[in-house]
Amino acid sequence: MLIDTSTVGLIQVEEGTKILPPNIIITTFDKIINWGRLSSIWPTTFGLACCAIEMMAAGAAHYDFDRFGIIFRGSPRQADCMIIAGTVTKKMAPVVRRVYDQIPEPRYVVAMGSCACTGGIFRTYNTVQGCDTFLPVDVYVPGCPPRPETLLEGMMKLQEKIRHEQARWSPWR
């Protein structure tokens, strides 16, 4: 049965979302999918150096990542996001890449701290000069280490990025 929307009272609550009282919501696939994704970013627990301590502090009660739906998962197969927290050494790079490869799509990478962004102070033989050399990084969080608020801001930037994605449903569109 088709509803003639001109005669019933559709209420526009925001751009692209209309409500037909009492309980019908009309919106686009992008909006509902992006809303679901950004409200439940589950990062995999993966700490590499001192930034991991700040990441743990951000996840614990005081800064409380849970209120944004950000819950750390113990397995990459159950996660959507990876926070590269710390210095990536060349010996560790294959492991980091393997953990990333196990995350199901859609997946996101947050480079946390100077070392993960650029290599930081370690312009040396054993340090990867930025994890974007082998990972597609979405958000760079600077700092050495970044405060938990900074990481929180980075995660909110990631939420904004997810909110404006269009048709990210498969590799073939």
Added chain:
Amino acid sequence: MAVVLTRISLPFKGLEPTEIAEKIKEKFPNEVVDVTNFRDQVSVIVKRGRIGDICRYLHDEPVLLFEHLQDLCGVDYHGKKEPRFEVVYNLYSIKYHHRIRVRAQVPENDSHIHTVTSIWAGANWHERECFDMFGIEFKGHPDLRRILLPEDWEGHPLRKDYPLKGPEPEKDWHGFTEVLTRSKELREFEWEG
């Protein structure tokens, strides 16, 4: 209320560092090359040949009793001094609270020295690190593998003639270059928004 702070008296009086150096010199007159004193830290520079005997003597002698190897590390004096390498033993006596530093000279060609793992078991990983970073071979070591770097890494990075920023990208450790090429190959399978 008065609080009286007294210095805790040590039950066993140790030897002065210079006295310990004299004892080593007496026992091994042909082995000791030099004794240096920098701010009351006495170093005994020895030849590498009988390092096992010297360490055994320092460990077992009742008045010395160096039962604790605080640290074992290597030094590279590339272009500054001959012989090029030194292996440094920082020793401490838990009973007598005295300490000494023994430095064994190791030349550049044929850089090896005997292990001290049979005297202090803790030297095992220290010697592995020294081997990893300086390429000094410890003869008689039970398990001489690299401890920090990947096992197929080329070169010894704390040597002064090793490039500071690491090897050239094409000559880099193959495990890392494989990751770079694989990430390029997998790029097309990423979901694009």
